[in-house]
Structure formats: C-alpha cells, structure tokens
Amino acid sequence: MKFNNKTQDSQSTNNKVINVKFDSKKEAKAIVLQGIGYPFNFPLMESHNLEVSDKNLFECYAKEQWLGLEVVEGSYLFDQKIIPDYGFKVITAHPNNSIISENTSIVLISEETSSKNELEAITTDLEIKDIIGQDQAKNKCKIIMRYLESPEKFGKWAPRNILFYGVPGTGKTMLAKSLANELNVPLYLIKATTLIGDHVGEGASQIHNLFELALKTQPSVIFIDEIDAIALHRKFQYLRGDVSEVVNALLTEMDGIHENEGVVTIAATNNPEQLDYAVRSRFEDEFEFTLPNEKERIAILDKYIKTLPLTVEPTSKKLAKLTKGMSGRDLKEKILKSSLHNAISNDDDVISMEHINLALNKSKSENQSPKNMFV
Structure with missing residues (x-):
C-alpha cells in the first residue's frame, strides 16, 4: 500500500509541474514507445517485447497515466498501473520536447522493429x-x-x-x-x-x-x-x-x-x-x-568552398568547367573533400590545382572501374 501511495503522490506531483509548463510547451502529436524493462533484474519479466492486443486500448491506457507529461526523444516513461515501474523508452516524439495530450497518438513497437529505425x-x-x-x-x-x-x-x-x-x-x-x-x-x-x-x-x-x-x-x-x-x-x-x-x-x-x-x-x-x-x-x-549545369556547378562550389578550412586557389568558375557531368554530391565528396584531404596530408596550407587534378583523376578512374560498368 505504501508503494501505491508513493506512486500516486509522485504522479500527482508530476502532473502539477507539467500543468505549469503546459502553456509554454507544444502538444505532442505522436510518440513512439519501446518497452525496455525494469531498472533492476526482475525475474517475472523475461522479455521486453510486450504484446498489445488492442492498439486503441493501449493508447487510452497510456494517456490515462501520462496525460500532461513532457516527452523528449531518448527519455523514459514508467508504468504505474498494471506493471509498476516498467520502463518505456521514447523512440520518437513529434514534436520533440512536447506534452502528451488527449490528441496525442501513442504507438508501442517491439525491439526488433525499433532496431530498423523505420518509425523514427x-x-x-x-x-x-x-x-x-x-x-x-x-x-x-x-x-x-x-x-x-x-x-x-x-x-x-x-x-x-x-x-x-x-x-x-x-x-x-x-x-x-x-x-x-x-x-x-x-x-x-x-x-x-x-x-x-x-x-x-x-x-x-x-x-x-x-x-x-x-x-x-x-x-x-x-x-x-x-x-x-x-x-x-x-x-x-x-x-x-x-x-x-x-x-x-x-x-x-x-x-x-x-x-x-x-x-x-x-x-x-x-x-x-x-x-x-x-x-x-x-x-x-x-x-x-538532373545534373547541374555550369552556372549551377559554380553556385554549388561557392557554397561548399566557403565552409572549407583551407583556401582554394583555382576559382569556382574554373572548377565548374573541369567538372562537367558531375552531381552536387560528386563536387563535394569526390573533388573538394578529396582535394582537402590530400592537401592536409601533404602539410599544404592551400588547396592547389595539383590537389584538384589528383581528385579529378581519381574520380575518373573510379568511374571507369569494372564495378561501375553496369551502374
């Protein structure tokens, strides 16, 4: 009985705290939970995968005890009814850092489902x-x-x-x-x-x-x-x-x-x-x-060059002419990043045309390799 009273008081206190915050926090549109288990080894529960027989009924059950509570992705909610202190991890909260309301959709998923991240x-x-x-x-x-x-x-x-x-x-x-x-x-x-x-x-x-x-x-x-x-x-x-x-x-x-x-x-x-x-x-x-045209390649290169830790000697206009047929990802990963790493590994203070040419030749070589012949 003492445990139940303590639980009731704790839940009441939580609700009071949350009620104060309710005006400044957004309502949760939906949350995805995963059963985690007890904070201690508890022999009565061997599996963390709770089976829900009625999804709507679970949602009502969850709202009844967690209504008004704040949810943050990665935090935990604890059951205080049928399986007291059983933990549920908040996998997804939309929006994050929001409040459970009557309108919140609550979904429980298994450990196997969560591991694939398709519900995040x-x-x-x-x-x-x-x-x-x-x-x-x-x-x-x-x-x-x-x-x-x-x-x-x-x-x-x-x-x-x-x-x-x-x-x-x-x-x-x-x-x-x-x-x-x-x-x-x-x-x-x-x-x-x-x-x-x-x-x-x-x-x-x-x-x-x-x-x-x-x-x-x-x-x-x-x-x-x-x-x-x-x-x-x-x-x-x-x-x-x-x-x-x-x-x-x-x-x-x-x-x-x-x-x-x-x-x-x-x-x-x-x-x-x-x-x-x-x-x-x-x-x-x-x-x-579609692949970017020359004008678009210049804009893409300018955007990424601004964030590089080293200065780039050749102009973006010159680079754009040399990279016809490349995607935005290619410009970033295969040309700029490859050139940057080459410059750093050689203790150079700037990215020169020599580094760019090495990246271009490497990219051409990769595109002509057997593994890309049928892509």
Whole structure:
C-alpha cells in the first residue's frame, strides 16, 4: 500500500509541474514507445517485447497515466498501473520536447522493429533555398506543400504518391527533407533495402506500421529511398527473399486502403525504367532530377568552398568547367573533400590545382572501374 501511495503522490506531483509548463510547451502529436524493462533484474519479466492486443486500448491506457507529461526523444516513461515501474523508452516524439495530450497518438513497437529505425521521424534544418538547381522539381513540389497545408481541400485530387528519379547525388533526399522541414511535418525516411528481412512477413509488417504511424501523425511525408531495391520487374522479385510480399504490402498502402489523407508517399530511384510497372503506375507524377549545369556547378562550389578550412586557389568558375557531368554530391565528396584531404596530408596550407587534378583523376578512374560498368 505504501508503494501505491508513493506512486500516486509522485504522479500527482508530476502532473502539477507539467500543468505549469503546459502553456509554454507544444502538444505532442505522436510518440513512439519501446518497452525496455525494469531498472533492476526482475525475474517475472523475461522479455521486453510486450504484446498489445488492442492498439486503441493501449493508447487510452497510456494517456490515462501520462496525460500532461513532457516527452523528449531518448527519455523514459514508467508504468504505474498494471506493471509498476516498467520502463518505456521514447523512440520518437513529434514534436520533440512536447506534452502528451488527449490528441496525442501513442504507438508501442517491439525491439526488433525499433532496431530498423523505420518509425523514427527525421529532423533537419534544410530549406528548399539550400538546394541549388532542380527548379522544375522544386516548382512541382508546390502542389505537395499546398496539399499538406490543407489536406481536406483536395479530397480525391490529392498528390498521394510521387516518384523522384534521376542521377545519384542530385538532391532527391535533400528536397524531401527540406519539404518536411519547411512545413514542420514529420518525415519518415526508410531505405527499401532494409525492408528485405530474414523472416517472411517482416518487411510487409514494417510497411503497414510505417503507414499507420504516418496516418496518425498526418500531415506527414513518407520517403522510400532506393525503391528499385524491392520494386524491380516481377520476374526478378522471387530471387530476393520476401520481396514480392513487401511489394504487395506497399501497393496496398499506396492504393489508399485507409485513404491516407494528409500523407504523401515519395519514392526515389536512380533507375526508373527498371521499376515494375505495377509499382510505377501507382505514382501520379514523376519529378526528374538532373545534373547541374555550369552556372549551377559554380553556385554549388561557392557554397561548399566557403565552409572549407583551407583556401582554394583555382576559382569556382574554373572548377565548374573541369567538372562537367558531375552531381552536387560528386563536387563535394569526390573533388573538394578529396582535394582537402590530400592537401592536409601533404602539410599544404592551400588547396592547389595539383590537389584538384589528383581528385579529378581519381574520380575518373573510379568511374571507369569494372564495378561501375553496369551502374
């Protein structure tokens, strides 16, 4: 009895403290929890994976005891009812550092699900203006932004499924991140390769969980990178684990089995022509990402050169002429970073044309190597 009274007093005290802060803190739109266990070895609980028989019932149970509490990603909540002092880790809180309210969606996931990180919202400070070039894709993104600002106005005309395609390193992921950041909506980013599991049904389950959480936290964006890893032509899918099952789950969700109002699914690929037609046909629109022209390369180089710890001798205009056909990522990683490391390793105080030429030759050599012949 003393334990229960202490628990009750503690909970009461927490609520009083939080009530004072409530006006200055944002309400949590959604939180994702993972069962961690007890702070001490406790023989009655051998597993940390609690099985929830009714998700809505768990949500009511959680709100009843944690209503008004502040949640921060990485912090812990403790049960004070059926399994006192059992710990739950806050995997995701949207927004972070917010308050649990009656409107908060609370999702419990298993340790296996959490380890794949597919239910964690990505945070970034990227803005659309940070992306140089890709004017056509950025312009077409206006429809996504308008929709996520007012989903109820679009109805059946909503832009639900969009394909980003183009050469690697041209800003596909950056644009998705900047969209979510500017609209202040959660972005759930997952690589398609992580959906190919060791057990049948694992990847399909991840897909359904992902869309369920996105719907609960709408308006939101789902970004599936490297979708060609699972959505190759059907005749190849049987070679790669439970890929067919994952694709079927994805198609079911993209078809809008739950309507998915306020949720935009964006998939990215470097090879759109290799996608299975059943998957590609689900995208209402396709945004092409192209290699930067000379003017854009100058702007990209200027942007990155400003942040380098060493001075660059050749002008960005000269470098832009030497790097035709390179993506923004290539300019940063293969040319500037490689040149910087070479200069530092030789105890040079500036990045000279000699360092640039070494980086250029190395890049050309890598592009001509056998491993890149079929990319």
